[in-house]
Amino acid sequence: MAEETNKCAAATEKGAQKKGGFHYAHLIVLSCIVITCLPCALVLSCAGIFFTPVSDFFGVPKASFTLYFSILNLAMMATLPIGGKLMATKDARLVLSVSTILCGLGMFGMASCQEIWQFYLVGIVLGVGVAPLIYLAVPTLINAWCVKRVGFYVGLCMAFTGIGGVIFNTVGTSIIQSGAEGWRQAYFIFGIIILVGTLPFTLFVVRSKPSDKGLLPYGADEKDAEKDEAASAGASGAAQQGVMAADAMHMPAFWAIVAFCGVITLNQTVYQFLSSYALSFSETLPEIAAASGVIASSAMLGQAIGKVFLGSVSDRSVRLGAICGIVAGVAGVLLMWAFPAILVLLLAGAFLFGVVYAMTTVETPLLVRSVFGSRDYSNIYSRVSMVGSLMSAVAAVFWSLVIDSAGGYGLMFALSIVCMVVCLALALFALAHKPEAQKE
Missing domain, CATH: 1.20.1250.20 (MFS general substrate transporter like domains)
Structure with a gap:
């Protein structure tokens, strides 16, 4: 224990030296x-x-x-x-x-x-x-x-x-x-x-963790700069705070996040059909069909910017990040569905859909961290991600069948909105059912 305390104290000193400057x-x-x-x-x-x-x-x-x-x-x-x-x-x-x-x-x-x-x-x-x-x-x-x-x-x-x-x-x-x-x-x-x-x-x-370099995590030294040992102990405790995977799997919040991961991945795959949606207007709106590649690029741009945006918002509130992502996605789908003849609105819709696409790889891990902590994070998140990976293998076939049905692209967009509403409900449920140890 004394050795661990010395290590933490040394880490605190090094961490303090990094304040306001470069950190590993x-x-x-x-x-x-x-x-x-x-x-x-x-x-x-x-x-x-x-x-x-x-x-x-x-x-x-x-x-x-x-x-x-x-x-x-x-x-x-x-x-x-x-x-x-x-x-x-x-x-x-x-x-x-x-x-x-x-x-x-x-x-x-x-x-x-x-x-x-x-x-x-x-x-x-x-x-x-x-x-x-x-x-x-x-x-x-x-x-x-x-x-x-x-x-x-x-x-x-x-x-x-x-x-x-x-x-x-x-x-x-x-x-x-x-x-x-x-x-x-x-x-x-x-x-x-x-x-x-x-x-x-x-x-x-x-390196796996800051202690491998004799450091505290980035930002840990700023929490209690005047109390080195307390800050060290606090940061050490925070790193270990949370729930073990075996326990998490018996909690409703875990299965809510699993379902969230699966449904948000299913919804994400709609992106692959946005170009096809534009091409479906070849006869009636040839100028829209000609812009099919630009529409896909707009969604990709929305995805890239959306990941940074949602990550920043989630630093303040994971709940708010989930709400922002879903609202953007629903608005994007409504724009693409209702105004296919207006290119600027179609592009705006694709961009906004890119933001909800970003939730798959940003909001999912942040939900796991927020609800279950860091103690057994990689084991919990790997189990959640299994469902997303499985869904990726079948989602394209599912949406192809939807598009080929009588409902066509309209049914695809309607189901996409349902998916997003379900995802928001699941995220909010998981956050509201955190284990007691994770509630401040």
Whole structure:
């Protein structure tokens, strides 16, 4: 105990020296940005640019090739509980570096496939590799390293899945169009970018927790600057405050967040059909159909800005963050549904829908932290995320069936609004049913 106290006191001294200046937590944030911008964006956000060229090269329906992406999501779902346990008990450098290597090797594997079934096997490798990176790395590291501006930093880091997508979709498309097998070169180059760009950070910069560097979390020294030992003990206690996963799973709030994660992921997938919605007006509103790509980009911009916005709002109130996200999403859907002929309103609607899209990777982890604390965070969040990953594997098929039904896009938008209202109710229920230990 004396040794622990000395460690905390030393951490307090070092933390105090960092007040108002550079803190190692900023390098952790940078590492998280690299993780989301490179492996996460290249594996997930850029997957779509390969669907047509690879399908055409092998002469198969797109569904035959894109099945690998569903397998990837199922592999993520199966990996998350193990990943959560590893992030909680092992060195984050090891877990995230192995995950990065799997993503890089997976890209090399995609470049080398000679039969469609081989893509399915590689999809498993990519799913196992990317799961800890997209679901666990950012919330777990930011949660451990920061006691202030947690929401802002989570939102900022997750925004780079979209920013990376914008950058590398353009780069990848250019490489793909360079030749008949340009898609192979694109996959190979993406693999190199993942390994060369990410491993230096996961190996040499990332640390699991501030005490690994003899520091307090960012912002902890500002709470009680005049009482070093008290601040140290308080920060130490805060880091351990919360509920264990085994106990959380017996609480209604846990299942409310699980349902929230599943439904918000289902709703997020509507984004994939916004371009198709615009193209459905080819006969009646050709100028709207011609802007289908711009509409998708508007939603992606809304997603990137929305992540930072919702994170910042949630630093003040997670409840308010959830309300803002859902209100933006409902307003966006109503604009797109009611005014398809007015391009500026259609773009505004797509942008606002991007904000609710951002809730999937920002509001979900912040809900878990707010309701269950930090004590067993990675194990709880990994279990919640399993449902989101499973939903990702089936959501596109669900919305395709809805669109092909008699209700068409109108029914899709109506169900989207229902999904968002349900999500808000679930979020508010979870926040209202925090365990007693988590109520101030």
